[in-house]
Amino acid sequence: MKREVIKNLLFTFGMFLLIFCFLPAKVKATPEEDFSYVEKDGEITITGFKGAKDGGLTIPEKINGYPVTEIGSNAFSHSGIKGNLVIPDSVTAIGESAFDYCSYLTGDLIIPDSVKTIGESAFSDCIGFTGQLQIGNNVTKIGRA
Numbered sequence: 001m002k003r004e005v006i007k008n009l010l011f012t013f014g015m016f017l018l019i020f021c022f023l024p025a026k027v028k029a030t031p032e033e034d035f036s037y038v039e040k041d042g043e044i045t046i047t048g049f050k051g052a053k054d055g056g057l058t059i060p061e062k063i064n065g066y067p068v069t070e071i072g073s074n075a076f077s078h079s080g081i082k083g084n085l086v087i088p089d090s091v092t093a094i095g096e097s098a099f100d101y102c103s104y105l106t107g108d109l110i111i112p113d114s115v116k117t118i119g120e121s122a123f124s125d126c127i128g129f130t131g132q133l134q135i136g137n138n139v140t141k142i143g144r145a
Contacts, residue, residue, distance in 0.1 A: 056083025
């Protein structure tokens, strides 16, 4: 099973690692109000983004005092975000197609150790990535590309 997980992971992320964008960007804090989200049982799932597309994206560790534990399905799909992507240690799951077609992400992409699952096509069609990918040690499930 672990071999299948690694195989799917390499296929999914390998495609965008080879082709990503050449636009340099600075990572800056992204205001909480730029995110759409739902709170359930004291945890936040990000469901969308309505903020600026340039300058990268730093997902907050908390919104309204609650930990951000999930990046929901399609939350940033087709968002056009340009620059670095920073995922906090509070996130445990990345939903299906969460970042698909985010073609202008640059810099290193670090999936923290807190993430246990990465949904199907979470990073599909993210062409132009120039950084390095680091996947946390606790990922137990990766969906198909």
